[in-house]
Amino acid sequence: MVGLAPGLHGANRTGRPFTGDHAGILLYRTLHRFGFASHEGSADPRDGLELIGCRVTNAVKCLPPQNKPQPDEIRRCNRYLAGEIALVRPRAILALGAIAHRAVLMAFGLAPGRHRFAHHAVHELPGANLFDSYHCSRYNTQTKRLTAPMFEAVIRDIATFLRGTR
Numbered sequence: 001m002v003g004l005a006p007g008l009h010g011a012n013r014t015g016r017p018f019t020g021d022h023a024g025i026l027l028y029r030t031l032h033r034f035g036f037a038s039h040e041g042s043a044d045p046r047d048g049l050e051l052i053g054c055r056v057t058n059a060v061k062c063l064p065p066q067n068k069p070q071p072d073e074i075r076r077c078n079r080y081l082a083g084e085i086a087l088v089r090p091r092a093i094l095a096l097g098a099i100a101h102r103a104v105l106m107a108f109g110l111a112p113g114r115h116r117f118a119h120h121a122v123h124e125l126p127g128a129n130l131f132d133s134y135h136c137s138r139y140n141t142q143t144k145r146l147t148a149p150m151f152e153a154v155i156r157d158i159a160t161f162l163r164g165t166r
Contacts, residue, residue, distance in 0.1 A: 001054065001055065001056045001057070001093070002081065002094065002100040003058045003096045003097075004067070004096065004097055004099050004100055005061075005062070005067065006061070006062065007021040007063070016042070017057070017058065019042045020043055022138040023136045026136045026151055027136050028040055028042045029041070030148070031051070033155075034155045034159045035052060035053075036053060036054040037049060037051055038051075038052065053162070057081065057084055058081075059099055059100045061080060069099065074099065074102070074103055078107055081103055090128050091127075091128055092128060092162055093129070094131045094158060097134060097135035098117040100135075101117040105125075105130075115130065119132060119133055119150065119154075120153060122157070122161075129161060133151060
């Protein structure tokens, strides 16, 4: 799973992505529901949460100003994302938002024009499928751009895909 960047109140404060962050509420609850997390909450890095067959990373590694990474920052950080993908060799990648989507494509050396971001879209990449979702940010959930059922549908599709490719 690829997010945008460490959140000020989440990973930047706690050292674990989405922990103590509003976006983590929907994220970890949904991951738990589909068997990717040992429990549904993540308020503190000492809470015993374990991810199961799942890894969380970000497109950029530092908290960007106004939570909006600049293109040069995404390019500079992309080698870390590419290295992580090469090391883990995931069969499925979830991009949380358009920036994460473009960063994944960059890590694969692919142009974004062939694989356009759209919520609940799936793209076949070399060795992995890229699943897209709107980011589970407070803004997106409060404006109903992303609802819990919408996010659950994407995670359900990933779980179904992974079960069918084992």
